[in-house]
Amino acid sequence: MSDVLLWVDCEMTGLDVEKEELCEIALIPTDFSLQPLDCGRDFVIKPSERAIENMGEFVRSMHTKNGLLSLMQSARPLEEVKGEILSYASNFVSPERKGYLAGNTIGSDKKFIDKYLPELSSMLSYRSVDVSSIKELCRRWYPEAFAQKPVKHADDRSLADIIESIDELKYYKRAIFRPVGFEEARAEVEASSLLKTWQEKGVTLVDYSNVTKKD
Template sequence: MVTRVTSSTSSERIVWIDCEMTGLSLEHDALIEVAVLITDYELNQLDEGIDIIIRPPEAALAQMNDFVRDMHTTSGLLDVLAEGTSLQEAEDAALAHIKEYVPEAGKAPIGGNTIATDRAFLARDMVALESHLHYRMIDVSSIKELSRRWYPRAYFASPDKKGGHRALADITESIAELRYYREAVFRPQPGLESAELKQIASKYQVG
């Protein structure tokens, strides 16, 4: 069910995005999957998310290295690329979905894991979508790296990830991961005991 919002609530949303690509080179690689999911600032999920398969240029597929090819074969993504949409159609669909929850441009930050990489591809290929987002980013990977150094017990007790390099599943796990760190880490040092951390992690284990 779509929730209608006004511009006054746009800044209270987080636009979670994950992209799958043929590699990490902005010069040679292509977007092949984009997923979007919206939460509020309390990390309550506001939609079921949208997942879009993009049909890439043959040249981008041909130059994929073995690691990436194996990864996308295992996930099943390569098998459905021929049925994918065009880049423009993908951007139009994703942006329309975002605007249902975030009608005002420049208000809601993008969230995800190592999200600067995804944003770089969006800035190259989906300019209207990327420019609709606030310039700030909520990178769960940064919180994870700080936790590894400052709260190692919390880091090592964090929920396992099983998204398998499919965009919407990866987003769902990113949100669950941030919920975990919010409860396990954002409290006075030295934090909780390992048994308590494991109990929290079990609540946010996806799948």
């Protein structure tokens, strides 16, 4: 079985994982050619009353505008939804089929997944694919390609955000991941290798002077 990208996007009551809670999570599995293996699932979650009451004005306005605030208040709590989330993910990720977390600025989502859905975290590789990292490199290395990237239309709802993240990575794949030739690329990198350059200059990469030698 081929490995899977499990695209995840979360909406929260705020960004502080110590105080805020999940209010929506969506998942879409794709292969590494970015072809969807399923149309995905979206789960609206009811946070605690405390989390809703303490929601900041910016987040409250955003979730009111996109309709999520009214939906979450009549949704089921995470304890009742968790099993469905894990069951859906397990359709595509298993010990025989490694899954990699993917998304935009996925580190923020992962903090909440680690805290509220640790079972999902344990199903996935410790490695992840963050479209935001590629975006920032494209912005600086290929500004012309960056200027032509697809315009986002999503309304800060999880499933729509994921779909646009997949499309964004498809664009970068076609626009900037254009190999010049494997042998040429390897020769260029080896010729300008930072490790090789520092070694030739006699730079000490590891200082063992403070290590006590055992008899």
